[in-house]
Amino acid sequence: MKYSLDRNAHSFLDPRTKLLLLFTSSVFVVGNAGEKQMVVFYWILVFLPVLLLFAEREWKTGFAAIMIYVGSYLAGLALQHDLTALESALALMLYIITKILPTVILARYIVKSTKVSEFLAAMHRMHVSDKITIPVSVIFRFFPTVVEESKAINDAMRMRGVEFGAKKAAEAVEYRMVPLIASCSIIGEELSAAAMTRGLEVGKKRSCIWKIKFKFQDWIVTVFCLVCFIRWGIGWFYK
């Protein structure tokens, strides 16, 4: 396989724009701020992440996301009146999917398309302290690892027959938690060593190999997010 490095090979959006978009999305889509007045913005925010996925040429994930979203939205519409307890739980689940899926897709897009050094450099330019940016970038890097590890541990424990039964619940939790933390703390040690070799502790300004700057599309998204908040702010005074 041929390997080459293109210094301009950053993703479609700037890391700062991505974070602003994530924040906007969590306020308006998950948090449902503004409700009725924000309907237009709501739907734009719901489908924007998918467009971003397409911009990164992740066709499959994008289409899958649309299918799941539309499917659960329609099913949610069907389940609205006179629900039994079971249907109510189902409706709740569908509701959670329709609320959280757009933001999850967005978060996934951000994690996949942003390099850690890119993120650190962008945050440094915004004068955000290292004390926040380093833990945040570690979380981004570590979240998938934790899920992966816990899946593997879960499989191993199931094979040994340690299940979430009524009697063994405490044991089941203990046998999953302890290996998870042990392996995570070891991975953490390795991560610290890796960070050391990358000069995270030197205390001087770090350079970044990728070019980071605001482009045309960044301005569009930023202005859109600001308009969302302004419209919401106006809505507070004029109902």
Next chain:
Amino acid sequence: MDNNNRLNAKDLINVGIYTAICAVLCCAVAMTGIIPIMMVLLVVFVPLLTGIPYMMFLTKVKKFGMILIMNILMGAFMWIAGMSYYALVVGTIAGVVAELIYRAGGYKSKKMGILAYAVSGIYCWANYFGIFFNAEGYFATRQNFGQDYIDAVTNMLPLWMCPVLLVADIVCGLIGGWIGTKMLKKHFEKAGIV
């Protein structure tokens, strides 16, 4: 590392790792909130479960600021995950208090560690503020949960439950912290990870 009291990269990475573990656990537990009774019991289960990673985290804390950063991040995570900003505000304040408590124990004392954990865990309780103080607004956007669910949750959470939940949260925090120290002793100290 000329200055020992400043947070270095290793500390910050530790903060990140344990925050990630706690956040994953919180997510896993919060999924069970679909059943109304579990929605209330979250305040019991989250402190019980995150106790183990948290006590492990406290063994790595030797400087001022780590608990605070972790609490701010957990609060911010709750906000992004669709709770309100209450958790961020309460979490930050609780983080400062927990930090001072743990410092009073010289960053070593296990009893102070358990207390610090119980205090810092109250961001979990703050997530219920939306239901207590703004129930109409909270459920207005959640109409399609079905009226049964809404009734069940509101009936279980009248206003007087607010202090009760706080007490429950802290007590469970103490128990969770105690379990955490037991686990550390049983598994990690022998294995030499701590």
